[in-house]
Amino acid sequence: MSYEVIGITVLWTFLFGYLIVASIDFGAGFFSYYSSITGTRHLIHSIIDRYLSPVWEVTNVFLVFFFVGFIGFFPDTAYYYGTALLIPGSIAIVLLAIRGAYYAFNHYGSRSRKIYTLMYGASGLLIPAALSTVLTISEGGYIEVTADGKVVFLVKELFQSSYSWSVVLLALVSVLYISAMFLSFYAHKAGDLPAFHIVRKYALAWSLPTILSSLLVFFAIHGHNREHFEKMLDRSWMFAFSFLFFMLAVYFVWKKKNLGLSFIFVMLQFAFAFYGYGSAHLPYILYPYLTIHDNFTNESMAIALIVAFVLGLLLLIPSLYLLMRLFLFNTPYVKGK
Amino acid sequence: MLLTGYDPVMFSRILTSLTLGFHIIYATIGVGVPLMIALAEWIGIRRNDFHYLLLARRWARGFVITVAVGVVTGTAIGLQLSLLWPSFMQVAGQSISLPLFLETFAFFFEAIFLGIYLYTWDRFKSRMTHFWLLIPVVIGSSASAFFITIVNAFMNYPVGFTLKAGEISEVNPIAAMLSPAMPTKVAHVLSSAYLTCAFVLAAITAWSLLKGKNHVYYKKALKLTMVCAFVFMVSTALIGDLSGKYLAKYQPEKLAATEWHFETMGKAPLVLGGVLTEDNQVRFGLEIPFGLSILAHSNPFAEVIGLNDFPEDERPPLWIHYLFDIKMGYVAFMVFVSLLFLVEMIRKKGNTYRRWLLRAIVVAAPVAILTIEHGWIFSEVGRQPWILRGIMRTSEGATTSGHVDLMLWLFALLYLVLGVSSARVLVKMFRNNQAEDELAKYDKEARDLL
Numbered sequence: 001m002s003y004e005v006i007g008i009t010v011l012w013t014f015l016f017g018y019l020i021v022a023s024i025d026f027g028a029g030f031f032s033y034y035s036s037i038t039g040t041r042h043l044i045h046s047i048i049d050r051y052l053s054p055v056w057e058v059t060n061v062f063l064v065f066f067f068v069g070f071i072g073f074f075p076d077t078a079y080y081y082g083t084a085l086l087i088p089g090s091i092a093i094v095l096l097a098i099r100g101a102y103y104a105f106n107h108y109g110s111r112s113r114k115i116y117t118l119m120y121g122a123s124g125l126l127i128p129a130a131l132s133t134v135l136t137i138s139e140g141g142y143i144e145v146t147a148d149g150k151v152v153f154l155v156k157e158l159f160q161s162s163y164s165w166s167v168v169l170l171a172l173v174s175v176l177y178i179s180a181m182f183l184s185f186y187a188h189k190a191g192d193l194p195a196f197h198i199v200r201k202y203a204l205a206w207s208l209p210t211i212l213s214s215l216l217v218f219f220a221i222h223g224h225n226r227e228h229f230e231k232m233l234d235r236s237w238m239f240a241f242s243f244l245f246f247m248l249a250v251y252f253v254w255k256k257k258n259l260g261l262s263f264i265f266v267m268l269q270f271a272f273a274f275y276g277y278g279s280a281h282l283p284y285i286l287y288p289y290l291t292i293h294d295n296f297t298n299e300s301m302a303i304a305l306i307v308a309f310v311l312g313l314l315l316l317i318p319s320l321y322l323l324m325r326l327f328l329f330n331t332p333y334v335k336g337k
Numbered sequence: 338m339l340l341t342g343y344d345p346v347m348f349s350r351i352l353t354s355l356t357l358g359f360h361i362i363y364a365t366i367g368v369g370v371p372l373m374i375a376l377a378e379w380i381g382i383r384r385n386d387f388h389y390l391l392l393a394r395r396w397a398r399g400f401v402i403t404v405a406v407g408v409v410t411g412t413a414i415g416l417q418l419s420l421l422w423p424s425f426m427q428v429a430g431q432s433i434s435l436p437l438f439l440e441t442f443a444f445f446f447e448a449i450f451l452g453i454y455l456y457t458w459d460r461f462k463s464r465m466t467h468f469w470l471l472i473p474v475v476i477g478s479s480a481s482a483f484f485i486t487i488v489n490a491f492m493n494y495p496v497g498f499t500l501k502a503g504e505i506s507e508v509n510p511i512a513a514m515l516s517p518a519m520p521t522k523v524a525h526v527l528s529s530a531y532l533t534c535a536f537v538l539a540a541i542t543a544w545s546l547l548k549g550k551n552h553v554y555y556k557k558a559l560k561l562t563m564v565c566a567f568v569f570m571v572s573t574a575l576i577g578d579l580s581g582k583y584l585a586k587y588q589p590e591k592l593a594a595t596e597w598h599f600e601t602m603g604k605a606p607l608v609l610g611g612v613l614t615e616d617n618q619v620r621f622g623l624e625i626p627f628g629l630s631i632l633a634h635s636n637p638f639a640e641v642i643g644l645n646d647f648p649e650d651e652r653p654p655l656w657i658h659y660l661f662d663i664k665m666g667y668v669a670f671m672v673f674v675s676l677l678f679l680v681e682m683i684r685k686k687g688n689t690y691r692r693w694l695l696r697a698i699v700v701a702a703p704v705a706i707l708t709i710e711h712g713w714i715f716s717e718v719g720r721q722p723w724i725l726r727g728i729m730r731t732s733e734g735a736t737t738s739g740h741v742d743l744m745l746w747l748f749a750l751l752y753l754v755l756g757v758s759s760a761r762v763l764v765k766m767f768r769n770n771q772a773e774d775e776l777a778k779y780d781k782e783a784r785d786l787l
Binding site: 055057060065067081087090094102105153300312319323 | 402409410411412413420422423427428429432434439442444445446450452453456473506508509510511738741744748758
């Protein structure tokens, strides 16, 4: 495997990690707000809170890790994306900042206020929508390099593109689906049946829209970037596996059994789709300007980053394991004892 | 020049300084406070003294709020670097991305253990187990500062690559981290962060004592924080002196601009304050004979390189002289306060709770934060016109996009909201949960046990 393929695999894996942990967090924010309207907040609040409080900070790091690593492995992306994405990037930062800070203020500080809950819920949907546009842009057609080498972001094209909106839709629906599937598992583990019934309903409600919107994105790519679409067809087995795991995961939640396994299947469902999409995207990281081969960092930096990554993992995996053992797989803690 | 017409370079500089200026307050607290919490908890366990344990617990509670703001503004600056300085990051990615990458690992490590630490106060049989969970937080937060300062050291004195026709090649990532600017910079940043946190926590205690609270809990807290402040004051001052010697050797133009030193000469005097005439003559300044030679080389006769040796378009702005002098004024005040406290503590008839001394300690906290801000602006402006000294000018590194001005307003609003609400949350948090109530509750529990 060449260094650039190792590099992009590492980064893509961290983005996948962010996709899962952030979706749980974002979706939980939305459900928390939604349940406060429907009057069921008291039932699901504690389960959401008990999961989120020790891990919210860790979620953020996955994202930081991804973009810092990206600039390390593919420095030219800083120039292209950095120049083009000043405004959407800044808006995403502001949303992330408000969300993170107000979670802590609300949770550790004074009593919770309705406005905080609303902000927390709304940002949970706006952030994935904003972040998903980066993937849309990478598909090509929204960044133009003029004759004198200036990078221009074609905002109008982005807003008028059906592809762009289908990705936003998929992002939102997936966030709610992943989150509800996780919370079903967590509530069941806690033995909190009233909460379980509510989040299970959410999970089932969002399962079909997830598949429908993925199909929509599939067709939209067909219209937007034929080359990418053809390569995805070459990997159709990955998407077939993704669908299979989706069916199994939903089946278990429907039958109210094997919920831990069910969530593992949710992760596999997204892993197959995400890596299928990603590997078909290669070699481009910004179509058609940047590829992983031509815009890779120098070899010595690549080796240094990979070594650092391996050493870092040796430190992180036991730590993450400890975190999960204390808060996720520790039945007395999950049950609130 | 500042407000006429749209200049993305100027707006990028203002926005970056705004973000960093706001972030470093919380980042400094994030680096120093875990160490103070660890000290308090350790003493509490060793002496089996509930007061120190409560101190650690209350500090940790407030710390979470500042960490949250530190995390989100840290994420902001991480992304903003690419958004505002895309050309610079393109070069930085090639040469100095290793410490940036390592910094995220350190941050990751810290985040995981902070989450664990906060939620496991009474979960282990041995209290030492809980204490050990804090050590990764202390290491992680200090390591974050360590790695990120390495990046800044590289910007001041880039090494570890070959420069050919303006392009860098043959990068050695490890050598790039070992810039000659690194040892003094890293040590100065860490030591001053510990110092600032000791003063901030001392000021909170002094404030309570001034308001008439006189439980022994506060007295223990004051002694612990002020002794730490004194220790870190000494180390910060020593490292500061070494930083001056580093500048004299490797960035002489920065030192020369700071001291308005134009002609290269021996027996160079140190100028405090003053104004500069049009032909670069210093007026009304307080001159200390041999001062600069001693500062630069520990030798009153040593030669110090002057600004005239550098082309005019490579000289830092001369107003950094005032920044430096103001900073030194703050330092003098902090030295004075920590010394006075020490004298009162050691003296037989000493009284560390004199109202004027407590008031001075309260003032020392904002002064410590201002020192950091001045020192940081001094260091950044003193590197101008370079973003990467000798390789890339700041104007070449900035974005060319429109609307940076609009983003400046957006972020100014964000920081205003975050600053005000974090302060309000903190005040409310401690007002609703007084230390006296927790102490009384503990005393009652202890009595019930008997």
